Amino acid sequence: MTTTTYREAVHAGLREALQTNPHVFLMGEDVGRYGGAYACSRGLLEEFGPDRIRDTPLSESAFLGAGIGAALGGERPIVEIMTVNFSLLALDQIVNNAATLRHMSGGQLSVPLVVRMATGGGRQLAAQHSHTLEGWYAHIPGIKVLAPATVSDAKGMLLAALREPDPVFIFEYAGLYPTEGDLDETAGAVNITSAAVRRAGRDVTVITYGGSLPKAIAAAAELAGAGVEAEVIDLRVLRPLDDATLLESVRKTGRAVVIDEAWRTGSLAAEVSARIMEGAFSQLKAPVARVCSAEVPMPYAKHLEDAALPQIADIVAAVRHLMTAAGA
Amino acid sequence: MTTTTYREAVHAGLREALQTNPHVFLMGEDVGRYGGAYACSRGLLEEFGPDRIRDTPLSESAFLGAGIGAALGGERPIVEIMTVNFSLLALDQIVNNAATLRHMSGGQLSVPLVVRMATGGGRQLAAQHSHTLEGWYAHIPGIKVLAPATVSDAKGMLLAALREPDPVFIFEYAGLYPTEGDLDETAGAVNITSAAVRRAGRDVTVITYGGSLPKAIAAAAELAGAGVEAEVIDLRVLRPLDDATLLESVRKTGRAVVIDEAWRTGSLAAEVSARIMEGAFSQLKAPVARVCSAEVPMPYAKHLEDAALPQIADIVAAVRHLMTAAGA
Amino acid sequence: MPALERARGLALLQKMLLIRRFEEKAAELYSAGNIRGFLHLYIGEEAVAVGALEALSPDDAIVATYREHGHALARGIPAGAIMAEMYGKANGCSRGHGGSMHIFDVSRRFYGGYAIVGGGMPIAVGLALADQLQHRPRVTACFFGDGAVAEGEFHESLNLAALWKLPVLFLCENNRYAMGTALERHQSQTDLRRKAESYLIGAEQVDGMDVLAVAAATRRAVEAVRTGSGPRFVEFLTYRFRAHSMYDPDLYRSKDEVAQWKRRDPITTFTERLREHDLLSDAELAELERSVEAAIVDAVAEAEGGAWEPVADLLKDVHSPVTL
């Protein structure tokens, strides 16, 4: 075990993948000479050369689609879309080609493509650069969606994704890149089927993913001080969702709060909430609560952005409310 | 009252808008010489000329964005995206510009833009031409989303949308174009704030929108034969959702089923389900159920497509199950 | 006409005729309700697919559009597998999942029909990138219409292919209309070669109603691409004789214009040329027609006789089987 950053963990995953499989290559805007917008690929161009670390023009649709084509052609591409915000420009390729080619071709094709992108708000980047769209991706049949929230997932999910026969989308929370955690450097791919209980508790289940995990854990610590033991679940895999882990916890606690940095309406939190009701209705002591972002294009000013995003205090308040509520 | 088709109702709405406001113009692929892919604008080019009925190149992003710009410049554009499937190509303009410009400019700008598109499956158009993405649109702050399910809404919602100061997206269900209904030809804009109770009932609330409304009504008729009185609610406005009407009904019936042609995970049905739990938890006799599409790229073959889409029998079965279930 | 071997002439004619008769039958079956969804006929444009595919080798890849029956047949995908696909049967080449717009046959490196205009172009670029990375001397041929030229993906794809010198052959089927929108109403520059040249891609324009001219131009372009010097662009001037799709009332062009183009029917003109040059006898022509008819009959029988995929398998192909 060594202490490393989320950024370094991604870097280590990329490097290991490039070292082990000659068909792996990384392609995206500024992954090479610049070293990656978040420095995740710094030094890789020098080590692996321009054929395998490919700087692209600003053409999200074309290079994402080219990743699909290269995957069809026997390569193992990792496409980096600099941030989720720009992925809208490639969404047609994702929804209509990457996700559908296998089924639409009657099972003839597979698209072994890994797509990475940075996601999330909280850095005062304003309305066009602060999106959380993982929930949209989780809606699309034919792909898998991962959200690493720890350094070991940041590395291990990438390696696991590269073993999947179908497209996998990895959402790296930009605000986590500089954060530190423990990494077993010998560890390779991690499980990409289950959610993880990050903190055990008996009173309430707090469910989240990605950048909100540290907030949920901090909220749980605060609540523990007040005698409320929250079980914190990190979804990890946003598609397909691991219902079993969620339901097991909620059947025990009888209460759940879902934390999601997306706008509330139509968020992934809504899906999780609906599934919990569907699967644990009679054990629910109160309606599942959601702590999401305010429904506003993200403002630049820090106090406004803070007000728009889920905060630790909001999570604590939601749990406290749940603990007293007897239903709406 | 005259009997007319949904298509003719859209046509009548377009014509009335063009006649009444010289700043209204219609722009999109094949809206002019072809007469509209669904013939909704046939004859309008001849009547209003090429300045106001503008055939565009296949450039969804540019002409949607040009609609935004024209709206900023004082015009009243109606942009037609031929079908929702192609709207992915314009989604960046929608999310990052149309929906955000007002807030991001500190309230200086308004984007009085109306965007129409055909939506839905059921016509054997396969994986790339059968999407239901209204739920994604309903996630975006800054816009309104409408889903006409009747001929009077097909006309009246367009006229109402043209009075809104901000972007309004209208999803016309393609399978409804040839269907008939009663239209009060003197009626203008309709209310675009509330859901509508399309059939009163006391036992269960069936909630839907767009192309699934006729199915829900047929299911209700069938259920009535078996002694179950379903209240059928047409959401009509997908953003912002009219919670009050839904909750009033569910508080009465204690049971709800949401019908949505979208893929189940992350569908608008999940949001509706979560909101009902949040707002009527203690009155719920059973978990809110969802009848959605199977999570598969839409297959071409009719029997497979039928199996993938919500059918009347599925709705009936879901309601029957709810009537007996005492919770999960 | 340069020296043309009899066998080659017959083969080209046979392919064009097969496409024509196949689609005439498909139109009939559409009206009868056996085929549903969208059906886009290639009638009038057969020389393009037949000539272009003659110039490619079996190892080369094809990416096509929703108007791809012609390309699929010219590539040698059995008519029965295509017809069964249009019936939605499990013996269809895409197991009935795709229908007319999504024909796939990976064994023949036919990477599909794409129904989002321009959507196949980045895929073609990626296939070519894989070949370049693996040092395979293959070419990826990417068909698209004049309408696709307006899409952002056209621009991005051409730039990427040219920048990275990828072995892509961009084949533009300029039939002068994107649905009902005439070329002059969707392109500021209607000489589409100029577009390709703006990426420094060598471009040629050729008569798409002349199967030999198509084949020759494509061959020149393929050879250039195979040298590793990057993509080439060929524009075929052609015309569709039928409406855009079975839904299209065809209001946007004059009967006269259509009639003019029909005089240049690639099949009748080529037939005449062959006869003029004594490369086709009456008997041969009759035999050709007969064998094509027979192939269509067989194809329909195969489609009719095919099984439906079990509904229980609806979700089977959403993901690939995991083989660790």
Added chain:
Amino acid sequence: MPALERARGLALLQKMLLIRRFEEKAAELYSAGNIRGFLHLYIGEEAVAVGALEALSPDDAIVATYREHGHALARGIPAGAIMAEMYGKANGCSRGHGGSMHIFDVSRRFYGGYAIVGGGMPIAVGLALADQLQHRPRVTACFFGDGAVAEGEFHESLNLAALWKLPVLFLCENNRYAMGTALERHQSQTDLRRKAESYLIGAEQVDGMDVLAVAAATRRAVEAVRTGSGPRFVEFLTYRFRAHSMYDPDLYRSKDEVAQWKRRDPITTFTERLREHDLLSDAELAELERSVEAAIVDAVAEAEGGAWEPVADLLKDVHSPVTL
């Protein structure tokens, strides 16, 4: 140098200097934490915004990118309103909602900074369409970088503008890099005029380090656009002296290259020219520097003194007030 009025020379220099000092201060304030988010400096490129905007009239519209402080200042938006915006204050020109990348001032027809590369281009096309429909003799100037040229929206926007002969002025700020990706690595054709010409849009390339050349070329293009003959394209060859943003370690270009370009600093070279031609005295220059410094001090004071928008108003501008 053609006859240059003293007043004009001073005005151009003053504007460039204002931009330079404003951004130097902004960089300082960024390091101090008063400004956050992304900050993209225009230092080195000032001649482009100043020269181009001199050629436009107040009635013309501007659409810019996330690197738009220069354009905003050149347009006459008060430095205080821009600085306050970067502080996130309610007296900022976008009420603190936008920050550095999203400067708006509708009263000056400044339609914003757009942070999705290429995303402003269709908006400019639409503004011009509104003018055409309303028969207003206005021009919409659309700024974008060399990197944006690769985006599909560039292509779609140029085609649409040319096809409909819209009064758009496409102003390409070719600073040779898209973040860390050099022009040769993102464009197959690096002579960007050729791209514009492929839509039949008249194009000119000009030295973007020479404010007078910029102004003259822009003026020619504006005049052409105002005749109603459709869009024009001007490419400015320029260079950013600073890193792409405050996050950029600037590893992708040599110090030498940067130094070479700095010798062509648009402000020092223009200052020298003015002095050579006796159009600028030492006293005038000192006074200019002083007044610019004072303006910056005032701007910072305005930003510091500004109020924060109340959190209670967070959702206020999501929708416009309904006025029926």
